[in-house]
Amino acid sequence: MAREMVRQGGRSARIQSEVHRTVRDMLKTMDRGEITVPMIAEKSGVTPSTIYRRWGDLSELLADVAVARMRPVADPEDTGAMGSDLETFILQYAEEMSSKVGRSMLADVLGSMEGNAAGRCCQFTYDHLETLRERALSRGESGFDVSEAIDVVVAPIIYHILFGDRELTTDYCRSLVSSFLEKCAGA
Amino acid sequence: MAREMVRQGGRSARIQSEVHRTVRDMLKTMDRGEITVPMIAEKSGVTPSTIYRRWGDLSELLADVAVARMRPVADPEDTGAMGSDLETFILQYAEEMSSKVGRSMLADVLGSMEGNAAGRCCQFTYDHLETLRERALSRGESGFDVSEAIDVVVAPIIYHILFGDRELTTDYCRSLVSSFLEKCAGA
DNA sequence: CGGCTAACGCTAAAAATTTGCGTTAAGGTG
DNA sequence: CACCTTAACGCAAATTTTTAGCGTTAGCCG
Known part of the structure; x- marks a missing residue:
């Protein structure tokens, strides 16, 4: 064969x-x-x-381990409403990714070229947001654009973690989320 | 001594x-x-x-070279108005960073831990945006918040380059800029 | 000019990586 | 179930990379 x-x-x-x-x-x-x-x-x-x-080599192994660690074990928590779902998820996401192990995993994932480790791990985030979106729709809420959520909320968080140019406070993350929610409501 | x-x-x-x-x-x-x-x-x-x-080691050397390459040699082009200044700068930035050498430099810079290579190189971007802002103010335009420009325009671009989850078209970059300019006007 | 020492070159030792080859065991087949 | 094929492993030698010791070169300062 x-x-x-x-x-x-x-x-x-x-x-x-x-x-x-x-x-x-x-x-x-x-x-x-x-x-x-x-x-x-x-x-x-x-x-x-x-x-x-x-x-x-070592970097590929570390990337493999990092992707495995980032692979979600459960869907994001259901808090009953889209806004709080999103905020809860993002705050936890920021917390995990900005921790020492989180930053290490990010670096490992970005440092590998084989296997598209980076792509696979950002897919996890995308899927989680998609889950939240569908959950919102099934509640009768208006939902949101996942790609836009990534641009407005996730991307700034990752940027500041990677470049270390800004403290990633809870208030700041919350403001990103509420800014996004307002944008949704306005559109 | x-x-x-x-x-x-x-x-x-x-x-x-x-x-x-x-x-x-x-x-x-x-x-x-x-x-x-x-x-x-x-x-x-x-x-x-x-x-x-x-x-x-090799990664520190590569990071050092990358930072040196990213160090700007001149101020961003003056097109006569804030909107076009910003768009011109961002399009060129996206073009450079998404190229093969640009992605390589990003990876090198993020892969080093000594010397805060990542911080120094994102400072270059901040400084350029600050230049555009001051230029706008001196023209009598309303200016913009540099940190917000990074969150709304730069961060998504870097995110998509690093994670390779989306094509970085000119139209997309332009839409990020115009979205930001509208946000400025509205505020 | 002369002293001081950071930074370099050279070399040997240590550590990491690659490679060849025989062995083990997963998964399919008769 | 016994057998066959071969992916994946272990071992060890060969190669390459990295570290460390020591003498030498050449900036910088008085």
Whole structure:
């Protein structure tokens, strides 16, 4: 059979989760700059060559781990109304992404070129917003444009986290959301 | 004398410019992933240890080169009116940053932790916008809030470049600018 | 001009990465 | 269920990259 196959279960999967777990553990106690592939290999009981063959290099591995961590485990909380749904989600999003691990994940995701890690992880955000939009519509609310929400609310938050040019206060995030909601109402 | 000194002229400066030039040349013809410190050292006629001692590692060197490239050489063009000034500047900004070298510079700048490379380079953008604002005021126009311009216009552009989730067309950039100008007029 | 020392070059040692080859085990087939 | 194919792994040698010690060069200051 000429089809490309990717092993999903058994040893291969066990190694992947073991390596991922090791990386997450290491990121808790040490800086990203002092983590090396041989270290990860030893702590996870895998030979370095396996890691190199499977992920290519350290930055790709870190990106892979970061994307896996950002993958949502549940839908955003339902607070009963679109405005509060959006605010709750954005505040939590800003909180997570501006934390030390959040900034680290962002950097890792943006530092990889293979596998479109950045695209996949911003898709998570898009999907969450889409969920909120559909939820609003099913309540009879007017809904909102997801792309516009990203431009007006998400993009500034990410920008300030990445460039560190501004404190990301709760009030500021709230103002972004309310500014967006007003724009929706006006349109 | 106990004071820390940094050599500015002579050999040290010559080496810096030589290494920078070599890096810029290499980035034209090859991918960032295949550039190594020993390569740069050989092509620029410097020993690797000098590069390691001076810049620490490859990512710091690349960030240093990127910041130097992004440092503006002139003020943004004066088109005679605030709206067209802003549009001209943003279109050129989007063009430069979304190009291959632009994306590479962004990635390099965000991938370094020393020296606040990211902060310094977003300061360039801030300064340019501030120039446009002052120019508008001196013409008798109402001006605009620079931080708001960054949130509404610059941040979305950078976001879409980094995450690759959307085509960055001229029309789209123009719509961001006009949306911002309307917001200014309304406020 | 002469002293001081930051910054460089050279070299050897250490660490990381790549590569070849044999082995293990996942997943499909008869 | 036993067998076959081959993706994925482990091991170890070869290669490359990075670090560190030490002597030398050349800015900068008095």
